[in-house]
Amino acid sequence: MNSEEIAIQAKDFSAWYGEFKVLKNINIEVPTKHVTAIIGPSGCGKTTFVRCINRLHELTPGAKVSGDLMLYEKNIYHSDPMKIRRTIGMVFQRPNPFPTMTIAGNVMAGYSLNSIRLKSSDYRDILEDSLRKAALWDEVKDKLNKFGSELSGGQQQRLCIARAIASKPKVILFDEPCSALDPIATGKIEELIRELKSQYTIIIVTHNMQQAGRVADYTAFFMLGELIEFDQTEKVFTNPAKSLTEDYITGRFG
Amino acid sequence: MRKIKNLIMTVMISLATLICLIPLFLLLYYVIKMGISSINLDFFIKNPKPMGEIGGGMLNSIVGTLIVLGMASLIGIPFGLATGIYLAENKGTKLAEWVRLSTEVLVGIPSIVIGILVYSWVVKTMNTFSAFAGSIALTIIMIPLLARSTEEVLLMVPNTLKEAAFALGASRWNTQRMIVMKTAMGGIISAILSSIGRIAGETAPLLFTAFGNQFFSTKLFRPISTLPIQIFTYARSPNVVQNKMAWAGALLLVSMVLLLNFSAKWISQALVKRSKN
Ligand SMILES: Nc1ncnc2c1ncn2[C@@H]1O[C@H](COP(=O)(O)OP(=O)(O)OP(=O)(O)O)[C@@H](O)[C@H]1O
Ligand SMILES: [Mg+2]
Numbered sequence: 001m002n003s004e005e006i007a008i009q010a011k012d013f014s015a016w017y018g019e020f021k022v023l024k025n026i027n028i029e030v031p032t033k034h035v036t037a038i039i040g041p042s043g044c045g046k047t048t049f050v051r052c053i054n055r056l057h058e059l060t061p062g063a064k065v066s067g068d069l070m071l072y073e074k075n076i077y078h079s080d081p082m083k084i085r086r087t088i089g090m091v092f093q094r095p096n097p098f099p100t101m102t103i104a105g106n107v108m109a110g111y112s113l114n115s116i117r118l119k120s121s122d123y124r125d126i127l128e129d130s131l132r133k134a135a136l137w138d139e140v141k142d143k144l145n146k147f148g149s150e151l152s153g154g155q156q157q158r159l160c161i162a163r164a165i166a167s168k169p170k171v172i173l174f175d176e177p178c179s180a181l182d183p184i185a186t187g188k189i190e191e192l193i194r195e196l197k198s199q200y201t202i203i204i205v206t207h208n209m210q211q212a213g214r215v216a217d218y219t220a221f222f223m224l225g226e227l228i229e230f231d232q233t234e235k236v237f238t239n240p241a242k243s244l245t246e247d248y249i250t251g252r253f254g
Numbered sequence: 255m256r257k258i259k260n261l262i263m264t265v266m267i268s269l270a271t272l273i274c275l276i277p278l279f280l281l282l283y284y285v286i287k288m289g290i291s292s293i294n295l296d297f298f299i300k301n302p303k304p305m306g307e308i309g310g311g312m313l314n315s316i317v318g319t320l321i322v323l324g325m326a327s328l329i330g331i332p333f334g335l336a337t338g339i340y341l342a343e344n345k346g347t348k349l350a351e352w353v354r355l356s357t358e359v360l361v362g363i364p365s366i367v368i369g370i371l372v373y374s375w376v377v378k379t380m381n382t383f384s385a386f387a388g389s390i391a392l393t394i395i396m397i398p399l400l401a402r403s404t405e406e407v408l409l410m411v412p413n414t415l416k417e418a419a420f421a422l423g424a425s426r427w428n429t430q431r432m433i434v435m436k437t438a439m440g441g442i443i444s445a446i447l448s449s450i451g452r453i454a455g456e457t458a459p460l461l462f463t464a465f466g467n468q469f470f471s472t473k474l475f476r477p478i479s480t481l482p483i484q485i486f487t488y489a490r491s492p493n494v495v496q497n498k499m500a501w502a503g504a505l506l507l508v509s510m511v512l513l514l515n516f517s518a519k520w521i522s523q524a525l526v527k528r529s530k531n
Contacts, residue, residue, distance in 0.1 A: 059420060086423035113424035113433070
């Protein structure tokens with residue numbers, strides 16, 4: 001894995017909620033344009049870690065971090081958080097389209113919310129391109145002006161993916177994006193994630209080991225706020241270096 | 255046994271509901287019965303006639319009420335909304351807790367006390383009763399009410415929507431304005447309308463602020479007639495015609511308040527429906 005270019009790098013990175021240290025000295029190098037899965041028992045800090053990457057963590061009162069997080073050569077914590085959030089998109093656990101916006105409005109929300117005006121030709125191009133990349137264009141092209149809440153759960157989640165893509169991010173974070181979806185909708189999102197990695201660096205938090213196996217090139221195993229193991233997915237699942245990883249994967253706990 | 259218990263509970267609950275509704279219907283019935291006969295075109299377009307003469311209407315009080323309410327809303331709505339937004343956005347901070355406490359105290363203060371306060375601050379200083387003083391009194395009643403209901407409505411907007419906006423790089427202000435406020439719009443409008451409805455019938459704080467005026471006036475810094483005060487005056491009058499006028503005024507006031515409350519409900523429901531599909 002040393003041969004890959006690194007997109008996100010954590011150096012002795014720690015995070016707190018108040019006095020509670022949730023992430024403990026994480027060191028990881030996430031390769032660019034691949035899918036990296038984060039697995040681990042509930043409460044081990046997976047969500048916290050991805051929220052640190054796009055600086056959502058600091059919105060929680062009392063939240064703190066230390067150490068370095070790099071996006072390519074740039075220190076995420078020395079940059080403007082609003083720029084970082086536009087460069088690092090996020091898809092949440094539950095689909096959360098804006099109920100007051102149309103489908104088109106939702107996709108383009110990254111622009112309207114930042115008071116960025118686009119030429120109408122650019123607007124249409126980005127809209128269509130993002131929906132196509134999110135594999136949603138054919139399903140919604142005739143109802144772009146309907147409200148997003150009319151779509152099914154799986155479609156809403158793909159709408160949220162299109163919304164993240166439209167801001168032209170370098171990295172997209174997925175926090176258990178399928179936990180509220182049925183198997184068919186889940187299959188579509190997984191397929192989509194596999195396609196997106198040709199253009200974006202993807203980090204996906206998942207509770208589902210099969211899912212990590214299906215979509216991820218690399219897998220990181222977290223436990224109690226520590227990074228226990230990080231390697232190619234195949235290696236982690238078939239021949240883990242740590243016994244803790246093996247115990248977790250074979251279902252002995254978690 | 256269980257069935258009997260259930261039955262008893264159901265009957266008691268229905269009875270309690272009925273007991274709550276009866277006064278409302280009695281009130282409506284009585285106000286309509288007593289007031290309707292004096293409601294005619296003159297009531298809306300004529301000023302009161304001097305004592306002893308027959309006829310006349312309540313135009314001056316209707317216009318006065320609209321002026322006083324309008325001015326109170328003009329000041330009260332922005333301040334009430336701003337305070338509500340502040341409370342919702344800064345939940346848990348010391349200052350916000352103090353502000354919340356003071357809105358609670360203000361809501362609990364009898365409105366006549368606010369009237370006296372404005373009397374000594376505004377009326378005494380300006381040396382005259384005025385529409386302006388009346389509006390200030392009503393504004394002071396309105397702001398904490400509106401602030402609290404705005405806060406409640408804003409806090410109902412799911413946090414996940416705010417986070418989605420932040421994750422797209424939106425500033426706090428844009429998130430508040432374009433996501434939170436828009437999502438809560440129905441609730442905000444109905445909070446505004448209900449708070450206007452709440453101050454529309456206030457009488458005590460107007461007694462020694464707006465005072466009353468038997469003539470037509472639209473001057474902000476002169477005493478002005480308002481429906482509640484005019485009702486108060488007419489109801490105490492020995493003149494039967496004026497007593498009837500008081501009932502008609504009461505009918506108008508009740509209709510206004512009902513209309514405000516119903517449109518509040520209707521608008522918020524329509525907006526909720528719209529955002530659902
Ligand atoms: N807002 C918060 N305030 C205080 N503690 C929090 C907060 N959010 C999370 N925590 C704590 O931080 C730890 C890590 O939480 P986190 O949500 O990152 O776990 P997770 O690995 O994503 O879990 P799950 O798999 O259940 O989603 C947990 O112990 C949790 O209780
Ligand atoms: Mg989580």
